[in-house]
Amino acid sequence: MTSRTLQPTLIGLLLILAGCDRFTQTAEPSSSGAEASSPASEAEVSAEASADVSETSETASDSTSEIALTDFPHDEPTKLVAGSGSGYAEVSNWAPGICFPIQSVAYANSQVYSPGGDHYPTTSASNHGSQCDAKNYAYPWHDNFCEARSWTNPVCASGSGHQGQDIRPTTCKANLYWAIAAEDGTVTQVGSYTVAITGNATPHRIYRYLHMQKASVQVAVGDHVVRGQKLGLVSNNLGVSNGVQQYTTIHLHFEVRVAQAETMSDGKQLAANAFVPPYAALVDAYQRRLSGDCAAATP
Numbered sequence: 001m002t003s004r005t006l007q008p009t010l011i012g013l014l015l016i017l018a019g020c021d022r023f024t025q026t027a028e029p030s031s032s033g034a035e036a037s038s039p040a041s042e043a044e045v046s047a048e049a050s051a052d053v054s055e056t057s058e059t060a061s062d063s064t065s066e067i068a069l070t071d072f073p074h075d076e077p078t079k080l081v082a083g084s085g086s087g088y089a090e091v092s093n094w095a096p097g098i099c100f101p102i103q104s105v106a107y108a109n110s111q112v113y114s115p116g117g118d119h120y121p122t123t124s125a126s127n128h129g130s131q132c133d134a135k136n137y138a139y140p141w142h143d144n145f146c147e148a149r150s151w152t153n154p155v156c157a158s159g160s161g162h163q164g165q166d167i168r169p170t171t172c173k174a175n176l177y178w179a180i181a182a183e184d185g186t187v188t189q190v191g192s193y194t195v196a197i198t199g200n201a202t203p204h205r206i207y208r209y210l211h212m213q214k215a216s217v218q219v220a221v222g223d224h225v226v227r228g229q230k231l232g233l234v235s236n237n238l239g240v241s242n243g244v245q246q247y248t249t250i251h252l253h254f255e256v257r258v259a260q261a262e263t264m265s266d267g268k269q270l271a272a273n274a275f276v277p278p279y280a281a282l283v284d285a286y287q288r289r290l291s292g293d294c295a296a297a298t299p
């Protein structure tokens with residue numbers, strides 16, 4: 001996969017706004033959320049989407065039948081922000097046919113090695129910029145699986161690294177955009193800012209969502225969810241430590257894990273619950289989203 005320079009059609013964007021929201025629940029932005037105006041508004045995205053389009057027909061692994069994929073600018077898998085580490089050399093789609101996990105136009109990039117992150121431009125910098133910088137709300141997308149982090153991740157060459165993909169919603173505002181279920185499944189974890197779902201279909205992928213507003217979470221452990229169902233609002237919630245609320249940048253951290261032992265394309269053995277690169281699956285899901293796939297369904 002190479003970096004794309006093509007843009008979605010206006011029809012694709014209208015479908016994003018109209019075709020993916022059959023739920024009746026709404027939420028006002030929390031007064032505690034960041035309210036800075038994003039440089040990339042919906043109108044600007046629509047204007048940006050009026051250029052060339054490349055579309056191919058592909059069958060999604062759900063009831064959506066054939067979806068004409070709408071392309072968008074994105075770097076290839078494993079290409080990380082310069083100086084942020086090395087991505088794992090794996091470009092397989094580990095979760096084909098999933099619903100894109102945020103119900104809005106979105107931007108996949110690093111929340112640590114981008115403006116506003118604590119490693120931007122360097123770990124010793126005194127000014128890390130603003131998370132609302134236009135660079136964070138513009139194409140192309142960037143992979144950040146296995147970027148340098150202290151978290152254990154046996155898939156990464158060093159044995160540690162980022163365990164999923166950071167995704168920013170349409171604008172730099174917290175508690176406004178819904179995170180939604182990737183596929184039909186069962187809720188297996190709900191934390192102070194975390195929800196995990198195990199998919200119904202073989203091979204039972206495990207999807208974990210981090211940094212949602214706790215008060216907005218719509219599900220509980222044991223609940224059965226359907227593809228596209230609203231889970232909670234994307235926020236800057238990092239939980240509570242020693243009685244003090246902690247914050248991160250406004251984004252959704254999205255993970256894909258295997259439910260049982262599997263083997264990667266390069267022969268690397270994975271144990272059950274191991275992290276796998278989600279970027280290729282997210283690119284595919286977003287291409288289908290831009291074409292109208294993944295209308296939310298009432299549970």
